[in-house]
Structures are given as structure tokens and as C-alpha cells.
Amino acid sequence: MTPPLVLGIETSCDDTACAVLDGGGRILASVVSSQLAAHRPYGGVVPEIASREHLSNWPVVSAEALARAGVSMADVDLVAATRGPGLVGALLVGLSIGKAVAFALGRPFHAVHHLEGHLFSPFLPPPSEPGPAAIPPARFVGLVVSGGHTSLFGVEDGEVATLAETRDDAMGEVFDKVGKRLGLPYPQGPKVDELAEQGDPAAHRLPVKPAADELFFSYSGLKSQALLEIEKLERKLGPLDLADGAEPPREVLNLLAGFRAAAVGQILDRLEKLHRRQPIGLLAVSGGVAANRLLRRELPAWTAERGIELRLVPLAWSGDNAAMIAHAALLRHRRGSEGDPFAAEAESRIPL
Ligand code: KG4
Ligand code: ZN
Numbered sequence: 001m002t003p004p005l006v007l008g009i010e011t012s013c014d015d016t017a018c019a020v021l022d023g024g025g026r027i028l029a030s031v032v033s034s035q036l037a038a039h040r041p042y043g044g045v046v047p048e049i050a051s052r053e054h055l056s057n058w059p060v061v062s063a064e065a066l067a068r069a070g071v072s073m074a075d076v077d078l079v080a081a082t083r084g085p086g087l088v089g090a091l092l093v094g095l096s097i098g099k100a101v102a103f104a105l106g107r108p109f110h111a112v113h114h115l116e117g118h119l120f121s122p123f124l125p126p127p128s129e130p131g132p133a134a135i136p137p138a139r140f141v142g143l144v145v146s147g148g149h150t151s152l153f154g155v156e157d158g159e160v161a162t163l164a165e166t167r168d169d170a171m172g173e174v175f176d177k178v179g180k181r182l183g184l185p186y187p188q189g190p191k192v193d194e195l196a197e198q199g200d201p202a203a204h205r206l207p208v209k210p211a212a213d214e215l216f217f218s219y220s221g222l223k224s225q226a227l228l229e230i231e232k233l234e235r236k237l238g239p240l241d242l243a244d245g246a247e248p249p250r251e252v253l254n255l256l257a258g259f260r261a262a263a264v265g266q267i268l269d270r271l272e273k274l275h276r277r278q279p280i281g282l283l284a285v286s287g288g289v290a291a292n293r294l295l296r297r298e299l300p301a302w303t304a305e306r307g308i309e310l311r312l313v314p315l316a317w318s319g320d321n322a323a324m325i326a327h328a329a330l331l332r333h334r335r336g337s338e339g340d341p342f343a344a345e346a347e348s349r350i351p352l
Pocket of ligand 1: 176292
């Protein structure tokens, strides 16, 4: 085990997560406790419930992480917690616990931006090949696709510049909304992806709107269009409700396949534009939507054709987790950062 031992805490939304990494970026333990069951009756995440769940889950989640790592809290050298963006009440739980632990142990504390965690997560080792984390190159382009963000970042010597963002909805968000319209339970993204696998995108094509000469993303148009197409299908087939796990009609599978192809197509369109402007050397892709099966097939092909090195986040670390938060803090520590003041506040919206 290489020092420093890093404890990571992530409570920005509906997952209570704790991880322990060593100084080489080896993931000694990563525990994520999902609150899905608590929120399911409401069809989405209820902030108040999320905060309460974090409080009650933390003792079990942290004890489990420390036990799996074979260490005790007193062994921890660095403490990191997510400070935002996210649900303020939920963030406050993890952030306050992190500060308290760091204060009690007399260790440095890092208040990490959630997207900073995602951004560097493609360098984490997959659980199947445990070992040290890869060293991020001085320069790379990061694509973060999640339920709240669709962003391109340029990273240079640890400095992060935002190259593009979504002007409206995030990619994961529209997967969730389209799935919700069909009666699927939250989070709908993975299920929509699964159903799209069974459809034929050519049978129900939705357009990929190019963004003139700009790089920004926009998903609300695609969402409206998909919802409109569902309405049209309902006029033909009757009300569509996939909640009961019934076999969806072929037309619905084709529509979801067309929707997914257009959503992924927009990512490739913007990457192409960026690459023409400033050739990409390494592309690091992360966030919950990085689990999307089509995206995971298309990106290796697209990058290989252009001689771009690709780092796709290991599936285990694509969704929210605390290993990525501990990892971001470890990278800061390597860059010589001494940590953040205990006064660091939780914030629902903060730029990276
Ligand atoms: O990064 P993440 O766990 O949380 C945020 O920071 O938002 O991302 C969650 C998002 C949700 O919108 C979820 O539906 C979406 O990622 N997602 C997917 C897939 N798996 C998760 N969207 C499309 N295809 C998937 N396979
Ligand atoms: Zn996230």
C-alpha cells in the first residue's frame, strides 16, 4: 500500500458512496449504496429523502469501505468529499462528514467538484485489473456525459477549460424523460438503452441537429421530437405503458433505437468539429451515460479512424461513486495542493 491513504465521500444526489484509495490510485474499496428504492414511489429523486438517507446510510457504507480496504479511519491521510454541484442538502451531509473526519484526524481536506471526479475517472483501473491508476497526460480532452451534464473540457497541466456544454437538457436527462413518458421506472437511461439495442435505428430515424459552427450541445429538441413520436405511435397503437415489463411493440423499439442513434450522433458530430479545430490527442470519456452501449461501440471506432487515443471510463466507475472523488483529491495532492479550508461550502451549481 503506497501512501497517502485517501478517503473519498460522494453524496451529491441519490447514491451514498465511500471509497478508499492508496497513493498509487489503487482502489482498495469502493462502496455505493443506492437509494433507488426510497425514491421510486415518487418517480424521481426527492431531495429531502436523499439527505435523510445519506445520514442513515453513512455509518454502514463507511464501515464497509474501511473493512474491505482493511484499514481503520485513523490510517487515513487525506479526506475528500464532493462539494457540488448537486442537491445542497445531500451534499451537506457528505461534505460535513468529510470535514469532521479530517478535522478530528488532523488531516488535509479536499472539497472536490463532482465533474472533476468524473473528468479524471477514465484513468482509474477497472475492477478486473486492480492496480495503480494510469497517470493522466498533461493535455487531454474530457467528455463528461451524465444526468446533469454534457460537457467537453480541455485539460492542460491540471487546468481545466470548458470547451462546450449543453444549452438545455443533458443527454442522460433526455434518456430519463423519454423513458419516463413510456412508464419506465427511474433511472430510465439504462433501460432505454437496453430496449434500443433491440430496435432498428434506420426504421425510425431522428435527425442529428448540427450546431452551425459552434460546439455546444442541445438535447431538448431531440427530446421533444421523441415525445412527439411517442404520441403519434400512441394514436396508432393505443396508450404505451412499459411499466409492467410487457414486451414493447417493435415500433417503440425502433423509435428508441432512432432516438439513441441521434443522441450519440450529436456527440460524434461535436467531437468531429472540435477535432478539426484543434486535433485531439487523447479523449477521456466519463459520466453515467458513458455506460451507453452504442456510445461505447461508436467511440472506439471513431477515435481509431483518427488516430486518437481513447480512455473510456471503466463501467464500474461510470455512474456516481466515491473512488473518482478520492482520485481527484489524490491528483490535487500530487500537484502540490495542501487542501481546502474547512469553510468550503456546498453549492448546487458551480462551474468547474
Ligand atoms: O453520472 P451519473 O451517475 O449521475 C450524474 O452525475 O448525473 O449519471 C446518471 C445518468 C442518468 O441520467 C442515467 O439515466 C444515465 O446516466 N445513464 C444512461 C445509461 N446508464 C446511465 N443513459 C443512457 N444509456 C445508459 N446505458
Ligand atoms: Zn455524476
